[in-house]
Amino acid sequence: MTYDVCIAVNYYAPYVSGLTETARVVAEGLAARGWKVAVVATRHDPALPLRERLGGVDVHRCPVVATIGRGLVSPSFAATVRRLSRRSRVLHLHLPMLEAGLITGLRPEVPVVSTYHIDLWLPPGLVARAATAAVRVSSAITLRRSAAVVVNSDDQAEHSRMWPSLRRAKRYPIAAPCLDRRGGSPGYRTTSGPHIGFLGRIVADKGLSYLLAAFDDITDPDARLLIGGDYLTVAGGSVIDEVRRAARRDPRISILGLLRGQQIDDFYASIDVFALPSVAESFGIAQAEAMMCGVPSVTTDLPGGRYPVTATGMGAVVPPRDPAALRDALLETLAWDASVRERGAARARDLFGSESCLDRYEAVLKGVQA
Incomplete structure (x- = not known):
């Protein structure tokens, strides 16, 4: 099958984080507008299927062989992204991502759009410093290879450690997609106090x-x-x-x-x-x-x-x-x-x-x- 866009993200639904929710809402929103969308992610939970269709999106999950802090080691992830991107009109990466430099360093055959969410933050430690440095190098490679870079805001981009790379990129500030959740019932209130x-x-x-x-x-x-x-x-x-x-x-x-x-x-x-x-x-x-x-x-x-x-x-x-x-x-x-x-x-x-x-x-x- 060919796709209009291949989206690569380390964690995907049902995992919940701001980054993951951005990837999910964009993927499902595009699918609802008629786009053919593939998502490549790691299988962060071994109980999840390697392949399924969620919200109109084909989700491809890659097996994980080890976990290092927040990082998931998936040897097939980068190769799967490159394989599916060759069947797509554009590749969309969600950064920071350790594998991004490997994916884009070999010059993908399709245009790359990167969303740079945040500088990697890890608790202090030797492993954390090494991981942060590696991700920073990977991000710099990918931002140079990207035809367009999305950031949540210029405020975020201008204060990022990656600003030298972001400054040179064709940059688009697009706030993370948020849902209108009005109309709920105050069922969690238990007193008249604040x-x-x-x-x-x-x-x-x-x-x-x-x-x-x-x-x-x-x-x-x-x-x-x-x-x-x-x-x-x-x-x-x-x-x-x-x-x-x-x-x-x-x-x-x-x-x-x-x-x-x-x-x-x-x-x-x-x-x-x-x-x-x-x-x-x-x-x-x-x-x-x-x-x-x-x-x-x-x-x-x-x-x-x-x-x-x-x-x-x-x-x-x-x-x-x-x-x-x-x-x-x-x-x-x-x-x-x-x-x-x-x-x-x-x-x-x-x-x-x-x-x-x-x-x-x-x-x-x-x-x-x-």
Whole structure:
């Protein structure tokens, strides 16, 4: 079978992360518009089939022989990407990806579009430094070979360690596609007090320890902290034990686990402010979706991660690793009235809605084929 686009990404659905969700929404969105789409990914869970059709997309998974931190070792991955790309009109890579340099260093036979999501962030260590350096070299090779490069925002790109390569690229800032999740039921609310929410992978780079410390200093007995997200299958390990210890000390904290579909809609309908206290972040789809529902976000002052707030005014930006500043911003934002929230929500929907994102991706992918 021939394809209009072959999309290569290390992790794919049912794995959940911002990067993975971007790849999935773009792939399925293009398929819904009549594109023939193939996705090549690693089989991060051995229970998954090597080949299946999901959301109108042909998904090809490559066996994994080892795991190193977040990285999956799949000897057949690069070869499979190259094989399927030869049957496609364009190859779309999601970076960072260790294998990208191998895939593109041999000059693919079709145009390459790369989406550069974020500089690789790993906990300190010798292996981490070596892996980060290798991925950086791979990314530089691929960005040079790309006919077009998509970034979440210029803010993200200009502060990236890969800026020398990104600056020379034919670059297109396209925000990650976000779904309009209005209309949920506030089923996770348990009191009339303020409800603060976090939704994302329960991992170190999301800065949850700082959110827990900030919430500890909010004394309202009716306040609630709702923490949703995957902690069972996250790459590189979870910090769920720390979150559980905090929840045992403070019954106002609820751990919701992985949420999907209508559960996510209900989560946004249940909270008054969203918290994204990351120490590494490229955009934050969950915070943008919260904004689109009228929920402001308090996030950290990181390139890319702060962009949804600074572009819309729908929230506040605080220094990373500063629980006191995070607490103060949460309390201040909780006091916003409905009219301020709705104006910010309208701006967020205009900027981050999935259809406008797909329009722009489609234009880039068609443009490199001309």
